[in-house]
Amino acid sequence: xxxxxxxxxxxxxxxxxxxxxHRRQAIxxxxxxxxxxxxxxxVAGLVEAGLAADExxxxxxxxxxxxxxxxxxxxxxxxxxxxKQLVLAPDEPGEARGSVPRExxxxxxxxxxxxxxxxxxxxxxxxxxEDEGFYARNLSLFVLPLLTxxxxxxxxxxxxxxxxxxxxxxxxxxFANLYPFAPGGSVEILSALHLPIALWLAVGVAxxxxxxGQAAGRMDFIRFSGELFIYYVLIALGGGxxxxxxxxxxxxxxxxxxxxxxxxxxxxxxxxxVVVASWLVEAKQSVIENxxxxxxxxxxxxFAAMLVVFLATQLWTGRGVDVRxxxxxxxxxxxxxxxxxxxxxxxxxxxxxxxxxxxxxxxxLLVGAxxxxxxxxxxxxxxxxxxxxxxxxxxxxxENVILLVNLAWSTVLYVRFLRGRVAFSxxxxxxxxxxxxxxxxxxxxxxxxxPLFGYx
Amino acid sequence: MxxxxxxxxxSSTPIVLAILAEDDSYGYAxxxxxxxxxxGRMAWTDGMLYPVLHRLERLGHVEARWEVADSGRRxxxxxxxxxxxxxxxxxxxxxxxxxxxxxxxxxxxxxxxxPGHPAPTAPFPQGA
Numbered sequence: 311x312x313x314x315x316x317x318x319x320x321x322x323x324x325x326x327x328x329x330x331x332h333r334r335q336a337i338x339x340x341x342x343x344x345x346x347x348x349x350x351x352x353v354a355g356l357v358e359a360g361l362a363a364d365e366x367x368x369x370x371x372x373x374x375x376x377x378x379x380x381x382x383x384x385x386x387x388x389x390x391x392x393x394k395q396l397v398l399a400p401d402e403p404g405e406a407r408g409s410v411p412r413e414x415x416x417x418x419x420x421x422x423x424x425x426x427x428x429x430x431x432x433x434x435x436x437x438x439x440e441d442e443g444f445y446a447r448n449l450s451l452f453v454l455p456l457l458t459x460x461x462x463x464x465x466x467x468x469x470x471x472x473x474x475x476x477x478x479x480x481x482x483x484x485f486a487n488l489y490p491f492a493p494g495g496s497v498e499i500l501s502a503l504h505l506p507i508a509l510w511l512a513v514g515v516a517x518x519x520x521x522x523g524q525a526a527g528r529m530d531f532i533r534f535s536g537e538l539f540i541y542y543v544l545i546a547l548g549g550g551x552x553x554x555x556x557x558x559x560x561x562x563x564x565x566x567x568x569x570x571x572x573x574x575x576x577x578x579x580x581x582x583x584v585v586v587a588s589w590l591v592e593a594k595q596s597v598i599e600n601x602x603x604x605x606x607x608x609x610x611x612x613f614a615a616m617l618v619v620f621l622a623t624q625l626w627t628g629r630g631v632d633v634r635x636x637x638x639x640x641x642x643x644x645x646x647x648x649x650x651x652x653x654x655x656x657x658x659x660x661x662x663x664x665x666x667x668x669x670x671x672x673x674x675l676l677v678g679a680x681x682x683x684x685x686x687x688x689x690x691x692x693x694x695x696x697x698x699x700x701x702x703x704x705x706x707x708x709e710n711v712i713l714l715v716n717l718a719w720s721t722v723l724y725v726r727f728l729r730g731r732v733a734f735s736x737x738x739x740x741x742x743x744x745x746x747x748x749x750x751x752x753x754x755x756x757x758x759x760x761p762l763f764g765y766x
Numbered sequence: 767m768x769x770x771x772x773x774x775x776x777s778s779t780p781i782v783l784a785i786l787a788e789d790d791s792y793g794y795a796x797x798x799x800x801x802x803x804x805x806g807r808m809a810w811t812d813g814m815l816y817p818v819l820h821r822l823e824r825l826g827h828v829e830a831r832w833e834v835a836d837s838g839r840r841x842x843x844x845x846x847x848x849x850x851x852x853x854x855x856x857x858x859x860x861x862x863x864x865x866x867x868x869x870x871x872x873x874x875x876x877x878x879x880x881p882g883h884p885a886p887t888a889p890f891p892q893g894a
Contacts, residue, residue, distance in 0.1 A: 341816065341820075343840060343842075344793065344816060344842045345813060345816065347792075347835075347839050347840070347841050347842070348793045348812060348816075350837075350839065351794040352794060352812070354837075373811065373812045374811070375813040375814055379811070380813040380814070383814055383817040384817050384820075386817065387817040387820050387821050387824075388817075388820070
């Protein structure tokens with residue numbers, strides 16, 4: 311009574327209906343299977359009663375109820391399902407099964423390795439807490455090579471890329487340790503601060519896999535960095551709570567665990583958490599909403615308002631910027647924050663969307679930051695001869711120039727975008743293309759500053 | 767005749783539990799049974815039964831298991847638990863109380879005061 315053409319048409323219709331159901335977050339795969347069994351039974355019953363297969367399907371779907379209503383009823387019963395949960399086992403067919411546990415094992419293995427690495431120098435008499443200079447200069451070298459290794463493994467990069475990245479880390483180790491730094495000198499501190507920035511680019515090359523040359527690949531790395539930062543802060547907060555309670559309860563039985571904490575828990579945790587947080591960001595990528603763009607949305611208007619009020623106050627009172635030692639660093643940090651706000655709103659923006667209110671706010675923020683920074687730079691330039699060129703000041707000035715150039719051109723591009731002259735992607739390309747500049751400057755500070763300024 | 771939504775929702779628990787108390791069953795068969803018993807007057811939207819079943823499962827009134835049906839498809843069967851039987855007993859008491867109350871009212875209330883019904887042939891009972 312049923313012919314094959316009818317059957318295959320019916321199968322197509324059922325497949326389509328099933329795929330609609332699958333898209334509903336509140337209805338899980340097992341529920342879809344249960345509903346599908348119901349639908350098929352219903353269709354069979356109606357066909358037996360004399361309906362054609364397609365008519366039977368329509369009636370059966372009608373009786374099942376509208377997808378929206380169904381989804382709503384399921385959501386009412388299973389409200390937990392509307393909260394996206396980080397499920398580490400891949401449950402979608404088609405995803406490689408078993409790859410997640412292995413990846414987790416590799417990540418935790420590397421985290422333990424990073425924890426061991428930070429304790430390894432102690433075997434050679436370099437004590438954490440005493441040889442501060444050594445640990446500060448090398449901090450990133452204990453964990454970033456392992457993190458890079460994780461991505462090399464995960465993205466299956468070839469031997470060529472592995473060799474080049476290994477060479478970068480070896481060179482970094484050489485420059486961090488061979489110079490005769492004056493202990494605690496400003497050049498040593500600068501080197502310790504800038505080496506991680508330079509090496510982060512190496513992590514990025516590994517992270518992007520073969521896509522480092524593309525704007526999209528670099529943009530993914532920017533997104534990854536933002537999420538990693540947020541996860542790291544959250545893990546650090548949790549670690550702080552854990553450490554606090556541990557201290558309290560051991561104190562109750564009269565045991566002082568502070569030495570253990572300082573020598574073991576803190577350094578090992580700080581290192582291991584980098585790898586664990588990176589792995590978590592990778593694992594949750596598609597499951598949980600990215601936080602960095604959400605925070606950007608919240609804070610862009612606030613920062614824009616703050617800058618406008620600052621500039622208005624400055625104009626009203628006529629006060630010049632008080633040039634003290636740290637003022638340049640403060641303005642550098644302001645530009646970094648503004649750049650971050652720009653980057654993470656760019657990273658989350660739909661290219662095709664037309665300019666909106668938020669884009670105007672973004673331009674207000676950029677212009678405000680540029681004007682504030684120009685005020686500070688003007689004040690400093692007029693008195694730079696009094697201060698002289700210390701390594702700190704040159705580094706801060708260099709960073710200011712780099713950030714200023716980036717933000718100035720971003721502003722130009724953004725205004726052009728608002729006026730419909732260029733596509734939004736030009737701004738994205740500018741930002742991703744600029745990434746190496748930060749690393750190159752950081753490398754200059756690490757490599758050239760010590761000999762230039764006499765290792766002070 | 768359309769039965770209103772609240773009444774459908776309120777009666778779904780005792781109806782489903784009572785059908786499962788007869789024998790283990792699955793969604794489609796439960797719906798069919800309801801249709802037969804109500805002579806088509808209680809027409810549930812089929813899909814809505816499943817959230818009800820899942821709620822009863824969460825509350826521990828029923829247990830579910832997957833079996834391969836005669837058709838060769840996997841099918842989810844439900845079985846009432848001891849807790850479900852206790853719940854059913856409670857529901858029955860409550861519904862019987864409601865039913866008894868309403869029956870009492872229906873018997874003393876002349877049908878004529880209800881719109882949409884033909885006037886009763888019998889004269890008004892006096893002093894009822």
